[in-house]
Amino acid sequence: MNLRKFSILSILLLAVLVALTACGNHQPTAKERMDDYVKAWQKQDFSKMYGLLSKQSQKSVKKSDFIARYKRIYEGIEAGKMTATVTDGKKSTDGAVHLNASLSTVAGPVKFSQNIQLKKEKRKDTANWYVNWTPSMILPGMNADSKVRVDTLPSTRGEIVDRNGKPLAINGTAARIDLIPGKMGTDSDKTQTIQTLTKLLGVSKEQIDTALAASWVKVDSLVPITTVDATKTDLIKKVTQLPGVVKTDVNSRVYPDNNASAHLIGYVGNMTAELLKKHPNEGYNANSVIGKTGLELLFEKQLRQRDGASIIRLDSTGAEVGTIAKKEPVNGQNIQLTIDRNVQDAMYSQLKKDAGTGVAIDPRNGDILGLVSAPSYNPNDFVLGMSSSAYKKLSDDPKQPLLNRFTTATAPGSTFKALTAAIALTHKSIDPNQAVAINGTKWQANKSWGDYYVTRLDHDPEVNLQEALYRSDNIYFAQAALKIGGSTFASDAKKFGFGETLPIQYPMRKSTISNNGKLDSQTLLANSGYGQGQVTVNPLHLSLIYSAFVNDGSMIKPRLIKTNDPPTFWKKNVMSPEIAQLLNKDLIEVVNNSAGTAHDAKINGITLAGKTGTPEFKKKQGKSGRENGWFVAYNTDNPQLMVTMVVENTQKHGGSHYVTPKVKKVFEDVLKP
Known part of the structure; x- marks a missing residue:
């Protein structure tokens, strides 16, 4: 073989070996190491994040406390998707990087713009970069003693009114019937009160006993039993005359036209796990209210409210020291229908004892003045919480009061x-x-x-x-x-x-x-x-x-x-x-x-x-x-x-x-x- 060719081949082989050796021993840069930390952060893998902290940072906070604090705060603020970019500092070798990040929360995005220092440390005979962590990497502005409070900024659902402004679906109040155990009298008095409540309110004795036996109940507690229509004043007067029974006004969706407009307007209800799956990433949560039937369902996007929220930073005494993020509440839109409640009620008055339907329009302009289905039901009962026996009675009725007849052909x-x-x-x-x-x-x-x-x-x-x-x-x-x-x-x-x-x-x-x-x-x-x-x-x-x-x-x-x-x-x-x-x-x-x-x-x-x-x-x-x-x-x-x-x-x-x-x-x- 030509000596010159052999020498060139040897040099090339040596270069390849050197390159392969270099690849196998590649040490991540501070930026790459911070990228690893951010990836764990995005997954809320707090255990892995702790493992990437410098020894000095790990001395300042125990792993269990680190994980628990992150988890508690991030669950409280409903932390979600995080987007982040990491850039090198002025010198790529000094461990300084810059983080720009945005974390979605219940109060909107929280922005991070921070210089972060990484330190090179040798662990298990291998040198690498580790993050000098500070509490401001939980949320901006935080220190070791900071606390966080989330305030809900309430909003209201849009209301539905008729052509003349008469209410059809409004935000009003209902009467919650509560018991105060310490004021119910003797055991005999308690037994008599519970028996009377079961007859008047349609709740079972077991339901009342379970409510009173809850672990949080004390002698002066208000123990909710059921919620009733606030217009049922005679009923409310009867039950609140019983020893230990009181009424508490609570916010509620109210349908003033009762049965007459039930099928048209529909009703709202509490969010369920099944509905949450059907409405992902739409801002609903387990405490949301959503339209279930009728116009409440059809116009849900317009009517629904979106509560706001504030993430407040507190000092060690609980005093407010700053706002980390704030999202303003958005009220639902009010809707005015062409419906004339006088026409609606006049038709329902003629149909309520029968099975049938009534439709009224202004034939000159197409305004729908009334849409009635009979027999009907009271939508307020659904909002306030209908018992299974009451619902069964409706669903088993041969006249089918739950059937919307004006939609049929x-x-x-x-x-x-x-x-x-x-x-x-x-x-x-x-x-x-x-x-x-x-x-x-x-x-x-x-x-x-x-x-x-x-x-x-x-x-x-x-x-x-x-x-x-x-x-x-x-x-x-x-x-x-x-x-x-x-x-x-x-x-x-x-x-x-x-x-x-x-x-x-x-x-x-x-x-x-x-x-x-x-x-x-x-x-x-x-x-x-x-x-x-x-x-x-x-x-x-x-x-x-x-x-x-x-x-x-x-x-x-x-x-x-x-x-x-x-x-x-x-x-x-x-x-x-x-x-x-x-x-x-x-x-x-x-x-x-x-x-x-x-x-x-x-x-x-x-x-x-x-x-x-x-x-x-x-x-x-x-x-x-x-x-x-x-x-x-x-x-x-x-x-x-x-x-x-x-x-x-x-x-x-x-x-x-x-x-x-x-x-x-x-x-x-x-x-x-």
């Missing part, structure tokens, strides 16, 4: 005939003035229908459109639907919003013309013409359809939040102005004509237009079965109120005739003729 019956008429007139499938001959009360298009017939109650031998509407003639509208044709009927139904989500913040069930959106069978088409078959309509949607009769053929867009913006239309020109005006006059006859199905809703001084409906839910034609009663009505002179009401199971009460007087009373209460 069901068969509309004859209220649908106005839409059939509008589509038929648009396509000139019918002549409104032509008298159509109909024989008897049963009809079928042809023998292929077998045993199936369309039936009607009225048997006038000839009816035109107006008569068919005010007499509610099923056969006339079944024939009209067949003249329109299935594909045209289904297509035009989409123009009225069938199959679409209603343009409103509150989730409503979509209305459907059929299960598959088609009307491809003759009997299904005929039945659909008078609101049976597979047609389902949400009561708010029906109101929007009827708003076209007020607005020259366009359907108003609904509004739930009060605004000064001009109204807009959801569906423009679903019918011509001429058709809208014609049907408006015909719908007046439903109420005004003595033969009209809603004649019992006639009010002196107020002209109403509307349509009744009594959809049937029968397993077999010709047999008796369940019926619902519908009535939609609006005042025609300066229209300002439209009410759609549905009552379930009216088969023994006259169908829609059970509903018309209820709607009439709402108009009388609200418009006061």
